[in-house]
Amino acid sequence: MTMEDKREPKRRNPAKTQARILDAAFELFSSQGYARTGMREVAERADVATSLVVRYFGTKAALFEQALVRAIYERGFFVRSKPNFGERMAALVVGDEEARIPAMMVLAIADLESREIAQKxxxxxxxxxxADWLGPPDAQNRALxxxxxxxxxxxxxxHLRTGDVPPESVRWLARSLQAIVDEENAPVN
Incomplete structure (x- = not known):
């Protein structure tokens, strides 16, 4: 009996496989957009068969939606504390890693199918x-x-940058976001 014969069969873990597929899909959709990302490419990145991606997610649209929703909840942006939120969020928006959610949403605009999903x-x-995180007053408008x-x-x-993001622009974004958060403490007229 050889070592090959003694090797135990590889056990599958569907939850880990689905997470790997969603991670690969998020990486591709957020870097190159919906139209330029294919199911085969996602499968290759996740190191699984394309048929498995289809089995778990059905369509590219469903995969896109689930990858985006998972990323939003996984990063928990709106469960963070409100003090200094503007500074932390501005740093994330200009940072390489965390800006992938807005990038994915922006890139989704170019395709009708992904735009409808992004709108939803x-x-x-x-x-x-x-809006729930911000709370009154006028939470819906402040969220928008x-x-x-x-x-x-x-x-x-x-996507339109012609050089490094000026630090004063990042500070402006931080102040602007924090002012929206802090409106909850403003007197109501």
């Missing part, structure tokens, strides 16, 4: 969670203002 996630997950600032800043600094 923005409405049902991001804005709702952000905050998201608009972050998305606009992401587009400018990630």
């Amino acid at each position: 996630i923005t409405r049902d997950v991001v804005l709702k969670s952000l 203002h905050m998201l608009t600032l972050m998305n606009g800043f992401t587009i400018q600094t990630r």
Whole structure:
């Protein structure tokens, strides 16, 4: 009997495999967009068969949606403390790793199918969670203002940038975001 014969069969762990697929999908969708990312490419990055990606997620649209929602919840942006939130969020938006969620959302705009998914996630997950986290007064509008600032800043600094992001621009974003957070303490007219 050889060593090959004595080797135990490799046990599958569906949860870990799905997580690996979602991580690969998120990495690709956030760096090159929906239209330029294929199921085969995701499978290769996750080191699984394409048929397994299809089995777990069905369609590219479902994979995109699940990868995006998982990334949002996994990073828990809106469970952080409110003091100094603007500074922390501005640093994340200009940082390499954490800006991938807004980048994925922005890149989704280019394709009708992914844009509809991004709109749904923005409405049902991001804005709702952000408004709940912000609290009154006027939580929905404040959430929209905050998201608009972050998305606009992401587009400018990630996709239209002509050089390094000036530190004064990062400080402006931090102050602007913090002012939105701090509105909960402002007197109501």
